[in-house]
Amino acid sequence: MTTTATEPTAAGSLPGSHGFDELPRLMGLMTGDEKHGPAATSTLDALWVLYDRVLRVSPATAADPDRDRFLLSKGHGPMAYYAVLAAKGFVPADWLPGFGTYDSPLGHHPDRMLVPGVEIGSGSLGHGLPLAVGTALGLRAQGRTGPAVWVLIGDAELDEGSNHEALAFAGPAGLDRLHTLVIDNSSATHGWRGGIASRFEAAGWSAATVDGRDHRALYEAFRAPHPGRPHAVVARVEPKAPARQAAPERAA
Template sequence: MLSTASSAGREAYRDLEKRARVIRRHIVNMIAEAGSGHPGGSLSAVEILTTLYFGVMKIDPKVPDDPERDRFILSKGHAAPALYATLAERGYFAVETLSSLRRLGSPLQGHPDMRKVPGVEMSTGSLGQGLSVGVGMALGARLDHRYYRVYVLLGDGECQEGQIWEAAMAAGHYQLNNLVAIVDRNGLQIDGSTETVMTLSPLAQKWRAFGWNVVEVDGHSFSELFQALDSVAYAHKPTAIIARTVKGKGVTFMEGAVDWHGKAPDRKQREKALEELGE
C-alpha cells in the first residue's frame, strides 16, 4: 500500500492525481466531440479506475490476454468513457483513438465491446450482469489453479437489479476471496436519487448478509482506496468496497446533478469544464 508518510509516497499520490485529472479531461473531450454519452457516472469513477490500473492490478498492456492477468469488468457499461480513457493512458491503445468515441466504425462504442477494444474483459451495458460474469471468472481461476483477482465496478442504481444479489449469494456461498465488487455509490441514477427510485440502504449490511467482507471508503481518496484494496489479500471471502462518490466529480456544474447522467456538454460548457480540470 502506498504511504503518504514518505516523500516517495507523496510523489506517487501526486502522480495519480495528475493521471486522474488527465482522464477527466479525456472524458469531457470525448463526450463533447461525440455529442452524446454519460459524463456523470464516468467522472465519479475516475479515482477508482486510476487506483486499479495504475496501482493495484496485475496487468500488462503489451500482453492483454495473459492468462495470469487480473480481470476488470465495468458492469456499469455506460461509464465506458472513463474506462476507455484509463485504458488509453495505461497503454492499451493510442490516446488519439479516444476522439472517435461513438463514431461509425470506431471500436469505442457507447458501451464496451470486448471483441474490439484491447483490455475490455466483458461487453457490458445491460445492467446487472457484470457481477455474475465476475463470479464465473473467479470460479474459473480456482478451477484452473490460477491466482488472478477479478474486480467488478457496479453502479449503485444497478444494485437494484435482482441478478446482482443472485451473484452476491453465489460468491458468498463459494467464498470467492479472489472477487472484489466496487460500488460507485454516487447516490444518483437516470431517474433521480437512488433512495427515491428504490431504496438501497442499508447497503453495507445487505452485502454482509450475503457473506461478503465489506469496506466503506471515500471513493475519491486514493489512500482509502489503496487501503481497502490492500485488505482484500487478507479476506477469506469476497470483498465489497462501497465507494462514496460524487456524480460528475471534478466539474462543478456537473457535480451532484442528475441532469448530467447522460448528456454531452456544449462548446461553452466544455471550455468551462476543461478550464476547471486544467493542469
C-alpha cells in the same frame, strides 16, 4: 480530489503513458450527445487507483491467463474507462476523439472484441457481477489461484435481482479472489437498511465504505485482507442529481 503517490504501481510506468492529472484532458477529447457524463466522472478516481496501483495487468500482459481481470459492468458512459485505458497504453489516445462514431472501436458501450484490455461487452446493467462470479469460479476450476477478479457496478445496478443472486452465491462459495467495487452516486431506486455494505456483509462478504474521491482511502480498501471471503468496496461520490425536495403542503 485527494491523490497519493506513495504506494507502488501495479503496471509500472509505460512508454507514452499519462498521469492522473491528464485524465480530464483525455476525457475532454470524447464528445457527443450520448456521453452519460455523471456515469463516467463518478468512476474516474476509483478506476485510476485500480489501474495505477492494484490491478496486475498491462498492455503486455492483457492476454496472460494469470492476469488480473477487470470487468466494467457500469458500461454506459465509459469515457473514464477509455481515458484510463489510453493513459495506461492499452489503446492509443488518438482513438478518443472518434468516440461513438460509426467506425470507431470506442462505442457507447465497451466491446471486448474491439477494445484492447476490455474483458466483457457491457452496458446492459445487472450482468457484470454474475459474469465476475463465473470468472472467479472458472479460474478456481483451472487451479489459477493468483488472478484477482474485479467488477465495477453502480449503486442503481443493485436494483437488479441478478446481482443479488450473484452476491448471495459468492459469499458461501468463498470466492476470495472476487472483488466488487460499487460506485454509490445515490441513483438507486431502492435503499438498504444500514447501507450498501451491509447487504454484502449479510451474504458473507468482507466490505468497506470509503470516499470515492480519496485515492489513499480507495487504495487501502482495495488492498484490505479478506481471507476466505469475497470483498466489496463501496465508493461514495457526489449524488448524480440533487435530492428531490418534498412538495410544499397545501394550505387547509
